Amino acid sequence: MAPLGLRLIIGFGFMAHGWAKISRGTAGFERLLARTGIPLPHLGSVVAPYVELLGGLAVLLGIFITVAALPLIATMLVAMLTIHIHYGFSSVNTIGLTPEGPVFGPPGYEINLLYIAGLLSLMLTGAGAFSIDRLLRRNRRVRE
Template structure:
């Protein structure tokens, strides 16, 4: 997810950067395409870094979960199977939800932070709910 976010934010790895991704988002019906490109890029990049480090894991998982729900919706008409379909995006969405619900691993930074040492299922469920609500609001903003 870091690479996909970096494509949107910086144009790395053959991406379009904010401007190119913003044009794609505008074409896809999102208002203020560049703003949504920035939000998607930050969600993917910071979410990936958080998941990699195990830092604020439920929040990081919610960011990836919400961004990928939008990607699933965008690719829905392409059928299920990749590359035109949404199967890859759906897989990442499911993994993000699973990590939110099960918590970070043994060596996660969260294990060293006072209020996050012990994973609570409630945090994960709340993160998934936030991801659903925010993704739904973003999808409702599309024309």
């Protein structure tokens, strides 16, 4: 049951982040990549959101976990080492308080590490009982 929980959270998270970049247009994400010195920011701004969206869907469904996890880990490492590392560890950086509530600064690299750890766990343990990978493996055994 644990792999299912990890898959649902990680898969949905990646899909949400990928969809947010795609649905608003990738121009803003391209500017962010260019400002941080990422080579080929246009290509990255188009490829990364689709890696997140489609890789997240694969994780959510539990299909080709290892294949899907590797590019997702790569996107997390790039984001962590180019952007989030400058803001420290914590993903919740409170920088002020207003009458409306807290004001948050940019997130640190905590979330990147959590995503990477979850993906590595899924790669090592497999997608679990409630996954397409399990169904494919079961069907292959039946045919043999």
